[in-house]
Amino acid sequence: MAQVTVTIDGKAYRMACDEGQEEHLIDLAQRFDRYVSHLKDSFGEIGDQRLTVMAGIMVMDELAELQKRVKGMESEIMTLRKTRDDALIKADKNDAALTGALSGLAQRMEDLALKLAVRKE
Numbered sequence: 001m002a003q004v005t006v007t008i009d010g011k012a013y014r015m016a017c018d019e020g021q022e023e024h025l026i027d028l029a030q031r032f033d034r035y036v037s038h039l040k041d042s043f044g045e046i047g048d049q050r051l052t053v054m055a056g057i058m059v060m061d062e063l064a065e066l067q068k069r070v071k072g073m074e075s076e077i078m079t080l081r082k083t084r085d086d087a088l089i090k091a092d093k094n095d096a097a098l099t100g101a102l103s104g105l106a107q108r109m110e111d112l113a114l115k116l117a118v119r120k121e
Contacts, residue, residue, distance in 0.1 A: 008033045009040065009048065035059060 001016045006029030017025045035055035043051075 006030075006033075009036045009051065011048075032059065 002019050002022050003014060003016050004022045004025055005012050005014050006026055007013070008029055013029075015025060015029075032055060035058050036051050039051050039054050039058070043054075
């Protein structure tokens with residue numbers, strides 16, 4: 001396991017993570033630190049634990065909103081896929097009907113050509 005030191009609210013924390021995930025963990029810590037700093041700027045010194053809890057709740061609120069958006073997008077994707085599938089089925093039916101009509105037309109043309117050939121003789 002790899003270890004990194006992250007800083008949140010001016011305090012260093014040594015943390016373990018999977019190999020190759022060091023930069024990701026540092027980025028997450030920096031993003032969380034911005035939440036804490038924002039709250040500290042807004043409310044002042046209200047205690048480390050309280051700031052951390054409030055920042056965690058803000059992050060969870062943002063996560064909940066993103067999850068709602070993802071769920072809405074997944075629903076929209078399902079609707080679009082169904083619409084696409086319905087359109088493909090309709091196109092296949094139209095292709096089959098057109099192919100049948102063209103085959104019938106070609107057969108009629110061949111029959112007419114035979115009749116004309118017979119009349120010429």
